[in-house]
Amino acid sequence: MISSDLASPGLGLDSVQWHRLAEEVDAILHCGAFVHHLHGYAEMKQANVGGTENLLRLALTQRQKPLCFISTMSVPAMQEGATSIEERVKNAHPQMDNGYLLTKWVGEQRVAECARRFGLPAIVARPGNITGDSQSGYSNYAHNHFWLYNRGCIELGAFPDTDQEVEMMPVDQLARAVVALTLHHRDGLRVANLSNPVTLSQRRWFNALAKAGLRVVPEAPLEWQQRLTGLPASNGLALIRDFYTGDLSGKPLPIEQIGTITELAKRDVQLTVDYERLIPLYLAYLRAEGFVDEPVADSVIVL
Numbered sequence: 001m002i003s004s005d006l007a008s009p010g011l012g013l014d015s016v017q018w019h020r021l022a023e024e025v026d027a028i029l030h031c032g033a034f035v036h037h038l039h040g041y042a043e044m045k046q047a048n049v050g051g052t053e054n055l056l057r058l059a060l061t062q063r064q065k066p067l068c069f070i071s072t073m074s075v076p077a078m079q080e081g082a083t084s085i086e087e088r089v090k091n092a093h094p095q096m097d098n099g100y101l102l103t104k105w106v107g108e109q110r111v112a113e114c115a116r117r118f119g120l121p122a123i124v125a126r127p128g129n130i131t132g133d134s135q136s137g138y139s140n141y142a143h144n145h146f147w148l149y150n151r152g153c154i155e156l157g158a159f160p161d162t163d164q165e166v167e168m169m170p171v172d173q174l175a176r177a178v179v180a181l182t183l184h185h186r187d188g189l190r191v192a193n194l195s196n197p198v199t200l201s202q203r204r205w206f207n208a209l210a211k212a213g214l215r216v217v218p219e220a221p222l223e224w225q226q227r228l229t230g231l232p233a234s235n236g237l238a239l240i241r242d243f244y245t246g247d248l249s250g251k252p253l254p255i256e257q258i259g260t261i262t263e264l265a266k267r268d269v270q271l272t273v274d275y276e277r278l279i280p281l282y283l284a285y286l287r288a289e290g291f292v293d294e295p296v297a298d299s300v301i302v303l
Contacts, residue, residue, distance in 0.1 A: 006051030022061040031070040046102035066121040091101040115189035128195025134170035135284030152237030161218035180267035
């Protein structure tokens with residue numbers, strides 16, 4: 001193992017390490033990033049943009065090596081004029097001032113440029129909502145937006161009744177898809193939208209939580225937003241409340257996945273998951289970790 005630093009020039013590697021990697025590496029899977037939703041672009045640029053540029057340079061050194069850049073579905077969703085999330089990198093300008101998402105937008109542009117100019121085999125992989133392991137339930141719940149949002153709603157006893165949907169992609173299932181795409185890609189640029197094609201309405205999701213003893217009621221978005229004022233620091237929504245202060249009436253954008261699903265089918269990999277099995281597994285894990293309270297009574301989850 002060779003340790004490196006995304007924020008350092010040349011990844012913090014000396015010339016011997018750099019040339020060894022350039023010669024021996026067969027493919028690069030770039031999933032490292034400084035992830036934080038309160039820092040600005042300038043604070044995150046060195047690690048997220050600079051690190052991506054250095055890895056692209058490594059991919060082009062001595063011989064070309066396929067590179068997979070892990071982006072996010074939020075990048076195309078925040079671009080100017082977005083009406084759907086396509087399987088391509090568009091150069092439309094971002095319409096959200098979020099430092100992390102801006103670094104991912106720039107990363108997509110850099111990867112697409114290298115594929116276009118140098119013929120680098122490259123993949124932009126856009127996961128949807130990454131959740132815990134599908135076998136153990138393990139996750140980084142304390143730093144995961146989805147679980148922080150849900151914990152906050154549970155603590156408030158209410159959720160905003162909007163058209164937004166719940167989609168979950170177990171991290172181990174996502175990893176299989178990313179590795180399959182990376183190891184078999186040899187030509188140009190491919191964009192893979194790796195969200196779960198099956199979604200749940202928010203009402204159906206919170207109904208599942210209620211069946212498990214975690215009762216959270218729907219509330220008009222404006223009324224729910226008033227609850228965000230003066231939130232205690234312990235509330236799950238405290239660190240991410242800025243995401244929910246604007247207009248919540250928007251509908252989720254349709255996601256193009258035909259190319260992605262077709263390619264994964266050749267590798268016997270799928271993106272769908274059994275929610276009826278997954279939800280009880282996740283809740284059991286989160287309760288064992290003390291992240292959510294125990295239910296008042298045992299119940300069966302019915303979706």
